[in-house]
Amino acid sequence: MGMPRRRIASARLVLWALVLAGVAAAIVRYVSGLGAVTNLSDRFPWGLWIGFDVMSGVALAAGGFTIAATVYVFKLERYHVLLRPAVLTGFLGYLLVIAALFIDLGRPWNIWHPLVMWNPHSVMFEVAWCVMLYTAVLALEFGQVVLQRVRLWNVLRITRLALPPLVVAGVLLSTLHQSSLGSLFLIVPGKLHPLWYTPMLPIFFFVSAVAVGLAMVTAEATLSSRAFHHQLNTPLFTDLGRAGAVVLSVYLALRIADLVVRGVWGLLFSGSLESVMYLLELGLGVVLPLALFTVPAVARTIQGVAAAAWLVVGGVVMNRLNVAVTGMLASSGARYVPAWGEMLITASIVSGGILAYIYAVEHLPVFGPEPAPGVPREVVRSASHSVGVTGHLVQGADTAPPP
Amino acid sequence: MTLTRRHLLKLAAASSLGVTVVGPRRVAAGAAPGTAAMAVLVDVAQCIGCRLCEGACKAYHGLPAGEVTDLSPTAFTYVRFRKISKPLDHVNLGHAGANRRSYKVQCWNCVEPACASACPVAALRKTPAGPVIYDPYRCIGCRYCQLACPFQIPRFEWNRSLPVITKCNMCAERLAKNREPVCVSVCPVHALQFGPRERILAEAAARIADTPGRYVPAIYGVDEVGGTSWVYVSDVPFDELGFPVVVREALPAYTWRALGKIPGAVVALGATLTAVEAIVRRRVELNGKAGGH
Numbered sequence: 265m266g267m268p269r270r271r272i273a274s275a276r277l278v279l280w281a282l283v284l285a286g287v288a289a290a291i292v293r294y295v296s297g298l299g300a301v302t303n304l305s306d307r308f309p310w311g312l313w314i315g316f317d318v319m320s321g322v323a324l325a326a327g328g329f330t331i332a333a334t335v336y337v338f339k340l341e342r343y344h345v346l347l348r349p350a351v352l353t354g355f356l357g358y359l360l361v362i363a364a365l366f367i368d369l370g371r372p373w374n375i376w377h378p379l380v381m382w383n384p385h386s387v388m389f390e391v392a393w394c395v396m397l398y399t400a401v402l403a404l405e406f407g408q409v410v411l412q413r414v415r416l417w418n419v420l421r422i423t424r425l426a427l428p429p430l431v432v433a434g435v436l437l438s439t440l441h442q443s444s445l446g447s448l449f450l451i452v453p454g455k456l457h458p459l460w461y462t463p464m465l466p467i468f469f470f471v472s473a474v475a476v477g478l479a480m481v482t483a484e485a486t487l488s489s490r491a492f493h494h495q496l497n498t499p500l501f502t503d504l505g506r507a508g509a510v511v512l513s514v515y516l517a518l519r520i521a522d523l524v525v526r527g528v529w530g531l532l533f534s535g536s537l538e539s540v541m542y543l544l545e546l547g548l549g550v551v552l553p554l555a556l557f558t559v560p561a562v563a564r565t566i567q568g569v570a571a572a573a574w575l576v577v578g579g580v581v582m583n584r585l586n587v588a589v590t591g592m593l594a595s596s597g598a599r600y601v602p603a604w605g606e607m608l609i610t611a612s613i614v615s616g617g618i619l620a621y622i623y624a625v626e627h628l629p630v631f632g633p634e635p636a637p638g639v640p641r642e643v644v645r646s647a648s649h650s651v652g653v654t655g656h657l658v659q660g661a662d663t664a665p666p667p
Numbered sequence: 668m669t670l671t672r673r674h675l676l677k678l679a680a681a682s683s684l685g686v687t688v689v690g691p692r693r694v695a696a697g698a699a700p701g702t703a704a705m706a707v708l709v710d711v712a713q714c715i716g717c718r719l720c721e722g723a724c725k726a727y728h729g730l731p732a733g734e735v736t737d738l739s740p741t742a743f744t745y746v747r748f749r750k751i752s753k754p755l756d757h758v759n760l761g762h763a764g765a766n767r768r769s770y771k772v773q774c775w776n777c778v779e780p781a782c783a784s785a786c787p788v789a790a791l792r793k794t795p796a797g798p799v800i801y802d803p804y805r806c807i808g809c810r811y812c813q814l815a816c817p818f819q820i821p822r823f824e825w826n827r828s829l830p831v832i833t834k835c836n837m838c839a840e841r842l843a844k845n846r847e848p849v850c851v852s853v854c855p856v857h858a859l860q861f862g863p864r865e866r867i868l869a870e871a872a873a874r875i876a877d878t879p880g881r882y883v884p885a886i887y888g889v890d891e892v893g894g895t896s897w898v899y900v901s902d903v904p905f906d907e908l909g910f911p912v913v914v915r916e917a918l919p920a921y922t923w924r925a926l927g928k929i930p931g932a933v934v935a936l937g938a939t940l941t942a943v944e945a946i947v948r949r950r951v952e953l954n955g956k957a958g959g960h
Contacts, residue, residue, distance in 0.1 A: 310810065
């Protein structure tokens, strides 16, 4: 136990240093303007922060709604053990996206304006509303964990009844804004490179969000199992990988069909920067993990599914960056490489997210059984062995319900 | 961009109507009936590159004086100079001006502006009179307008802590008083002309038709991105002048095709999920009962 504790402690120091450095850069940004810390320009107004912090951030937070739907709508109870970490990741993810928006928006003090100043013709307006509402939904879903921690059993029992409709609302909101992040680029037919510009953008963004939502659950579980020393129930993640493979197959088929139907597949072999990035995105981020998920010898090992999951995560991040940055470069006539300030603030936001995750896991019953109020602790604990996470249950003792 | 014969005839017919009312080359400023959308014709063949429009714009909008080579938060317009590959005598400058052309660049104040459609808080808005205007009070600084604009027009104050978006507003304040944009009022040649958009298009077609062979047979802005409030005619092909090739359809429609499907999708998906939840719950309950016995 001593080893990982010390490792987490030293990692924490590094993360805090990054957070503080990012805060310093953010101060420069607020005092001197976006130009002082970014390489953005009038011809290239969106860069790393929109492509990674916002668009990839929202996609990577999709585990919250995919697992919530799996558990509460489709009632696949064996995945219940994954729900809390997924909802936590989703909730933190959205908070980080909002934090990034406070940095990226030129006039962040007006961030609330979409609430009262409406333009229903704007995709951005719809995204703003969905992100606000879904963050509220995630807060309520995660509120269950907090209620359990503070032992408000009656409130917990009552609010639990509201979960299925809340989850349905969350799935709806997620479907809308995950796809709408793709719709944002429908208005630039002459600007976004034809390999990525397609009326299918909203569909692609949604399907890839589902795939990466599932992948993030696996990626995150393998990471935290190492950090916090739990055992993982490998068959559960093998099955999750199988589900991911189905989604990836649909995604890959649609992406290829899209290139063929639009008659632009020839551009893949032009050797341009765009063609290379497109092939990398699809090859490393979709085809390779699909293969790993479907080869039984690989998919039955936790290392195998973890590798595949990380590839999916990388592939979706690449896709969002390709749409927001790579594909927009040629038409802009501008040059853009993220400035140090942009990278530092991005690293700082990610670090803040990891620190918040560690804190939540250490202080809240995120892992382990979710006790139904009134169920004796021993029953809950033994039940957990048959599901996903076993072994050391973080802070389980003081959060279990009274006998 | 290229005018069909039918198109040109139609516009010429409209122009002859204009002729009977106001004369061939003078579409009077402010002569428009109340709510007609106004437009400006820029004649690249006529422009002598004197930059009076640039200076008048800066003076009227209280911007620092001085010649510029690009739009910026302190320049809502500028005169762009382009060398041309095949020298062609200039209408006003003759042989001396054969090697280059100049033309005024500013916000096109599109008929269906992508920026206004993109703006989440309606800080950018198309007015019935023609101008696309900006309200900094509403703006959240997301810069989606910059991304959406097919002409790379909106400028952002990158080096200010309290930044705003800037662009030509077609002198909306002057239009409200039945006056033409200030740049039009100072143009010493026939390079800028202001009037109701219908008549401006007719005037453009008339200029092309009246001097056969001088102009390229095209009006840039008739149906570019669904039409613009600033339209151009030229004696040098537009691509050579650096005009962007843009789609014919208004850009907001591209978004709306997806956004318009949302209400239906929400209802369908919401109903499906609720039904699935209810069915699966019932099944789980039944299984539970069966297992309990």
